[in-house]
Structures are given as structure tokens and as C-alpha cells.
Amino acid sequence: MTGLPVHEFNGFQTASGHLTVDAESKEPYAEDVLAQLKADAAQVIARYPQPRSALLPLLHLVQSVDGYVTGRGIDLCAELLDLTRAEVSGVATFYTQYKRHPNGEYTVGVCTNTLCAIMGGDQIWDEVSEHLGIGHDETTPDGKVTLERIECNAACDYAPVVVANWEFFDNQTPESTKQLVDDLRAGKDVAPTRGASRVCTFRQVSRVLAGFTDGLADEGVGAGPASLVGLQVAHENGWTAPGEASTRHTANAPKPAKKADDAKPAKKADDAKPAKKKGK
Numbered sequence: 001m002t003g004l005p006v007h008e009f010n011g012f013q014t015a016s017g018h019l020t021v022d023a024e025s026k027e028p029y030a031e032d033v034l035a036q037l038k039a040d041a042a043q044v045i046a047r048y049p050q051p052r053s054a055l056l057p058l059l060h061l062v063q064s065v066d067g068y069v070t071g072r073g074i075d076l077c078a079e080l081l082d083l084t085r086a087e088v089s090g091v092a093t094f095y096t097q098y099k100r101h102p103n104g105e106y107t108v109g110v111c112t113n114t115l116c117a118i119m120g121g122d123q124i125w126d127e128v129s130e131h132l133g134i135g136h137d138e139t140t141p142d143g144k145v146t147l148e149r150i151e152c153n154a155a156c157d158y159a160p161v162v163v164a165n166w167e168f169f170d171n172q173t174p175e176s177t178k179q180l181v182d183d184l185r186a187g188k189d190v191a192p193t194r195g196a197s198r199v200c201t202f203r204q205v206s207r208v209l210a211g212f213t214d215g216l217a218d219e220g221v222g223a224g225p226a227s228l229v230g231l232q233v234a235h236e237n238g239w240t241a242p243g244e245a246s247t248r249h250t251a252n253a254p255k256p257a258k259k260a261d262d263a264k265p266a267k268k269a270d271d272a273k274p275a276k277k278k279g280k
């Protein structure tokens with residue numbers, strides 16, 4: 001690590017990611033910002049039978065405005081949902097997607113869970129952390145990139161995986177990840193390996209997570225070829241889940257190899273009938 005004075009940049013951020021809440025975090029919202037927040041919150045709350053169930057999306061809504069879960073954001077959630085500030089804080093500090101100090105424009109997560117780690121994730125982490133001069137849950141001095149070690153992102157078939165604001169970058173190397181963070185810091189358009197055509201900012205993504213669509217959800221391919229190999233083999237062999245003769249498959253799935261294979265599950269279902277009668 002090059003030892004950049006990250007603690008001086010944010011003032012209240014420690015290497016382990018804990019914090020003391022700064023005074024600015026508690027300053028009241030400007031009137032127009034508060035009015036918009038309340039109007040958006042009312043839409044979110046109306047989606048749930050119990051107002052308190054809207055807490056998770058409302059915390060994302062706060063992040064979409066403030067860039068993290070501020071003291072004033074916690075106050076607002078408590079007021080709107082008839083909860084105590086302690087209850088709201090308890091939730092905000094439990095989930096890693098909620099940031100309790102200013103977050104970078106892009107959260108770059110390096111998967112260092114078992115499979116990614118042995119496939120190169122640990123090496124990526126070491127090199128990118130040194131390249132940026134920051135550790136876990138720390139932010140570059142320009143406020144662009146917050147670096148995180150992350151747990152399995154269910155993309156092990158593309159290990160080692162890196163995510164930027166939760167968009168996938170598959171089969172990464174230390175070099176490709178260093179290029180990724182450099183491009184993000186330089187303000188270049190960056191395209192994930194799968195899914196949307198570009199990486200949105202932390203605040204933009206937070207608004208989507210609050211329940212306000214940006215129209216990008218169905219962009220691109222969700223499951224790549226490596227994720228669909230098992231499905232392809234199943235189709236080629238006429239395999240289905242027990243009790244399910246359905247041939248449904250996703251838009252990305254390979255088509256069944258032969259029509260004749262479709263008959264096999266039905267035969268298996270028939271085979272099961274005598275066994276059922278025996279048990280009666």
C-alpha cells in the first residue's frame with residue numbers, strides 16, 4: 001500500500017470502515033430536497049401493507065440523494081415509518097449495501113471468497129489495493145472508487161469476478177481490474193461483461209434499488225454460456241426436475257437438441273405411478 005491519507009480525506013473513516021458521524025450528516029435537508037424525498041418515499045411506502053416494510057428501499061432512497069445513509073436520512077426514515085432511530089440504525093448497520101460514510105461514485109468489489117480467491121481473486125485484491133493505495137471500505141481521494149472485499153456473488157463460473165456498482169466483470173486479472181478502476185476514475189464509459197451496457201453511478205443504482213426503474217434491467221445477457229452448460233446438458237439428455245415434465249427454458253438457454261428427448265420425462269412420470277399405488 002502507498003499509504004494515501006484516506007482518513008484525512010473523509011475525516012471520519014477508519015481503515016476498518018467504522019465511523020463517527022460527521023456534523024454535515026445531520027444537517028437538515030433543503031426544503032425542495034425534502035419535499036421530493038417525501039414524495040418518492042410515499043410511492044415506496046404505498047407498495048407495502050405495513051409502512052415499516054418499506055425501510056430497506058427507503059434507505060436506498062436516502063443513499064440516492066446523500067450518497068450514503070446520513071444521520072438526517074435515518075431521522076427521516078424513522079419519522080416516515082414510525083420507527084425509532086435505533087431501529088433504523090440497526091438495519092442500516094447490518095447490511096453491507098448501506099454505507100455509513102460517504103461512498104465513492106463507484107463501489108468496486110473484488111470477490112475473495114473461496115473459488116474466486118484460488119482462481120486469482122486474492123492476487124487481484126492485493127494488486128488493486130496497492131494500485132489505489134486504499135484498503136477495504138476505503139475511498140480514493142478523488143471520491144471516485146470505494147474498494148471492497150466481497151463474498152461470493154453467485155458468479156463462480158466466471159471466477160475471479162469483480163463487480164462495479166454490482167455489475168459483473170467476469171474472468172478478471174489484476175491488470176484488467178487495474179484498468180477498470182483507472183477508467184472509472186478517468187470518467188470513461190465502462191461496459192460490464194454481462195447485463196447493462198454501462199456502469200451507473202452509486203447514487204443512480206441506489207435509486208433503482210429504492211424501486212425506481214432506470215429502464216436498464218433487461219439490457220444485455222444475464223446468464224452467459226458458462227452458466228448455461230448444465231441446462232444444455234439437461235436438454236440434450238431430456239433431464240428435468242423430478243415431477244416436472246415442463247420444457248420451459250430461459251430466453252438465453254440453448255434449445256433442446258432433439259424433440260424425441262422431450263418424451264423421456266413423461267415416461268419417467270408414468271413409471272412413478274405404480275410406486276404411489278403400492279404405498280396406499
Ligand code: FES
Pocket residue numbers: 111112113114115116117151152153154155156159161
Ligand atoms: S466465489 Fe466469487 S463469485 Fe462465487
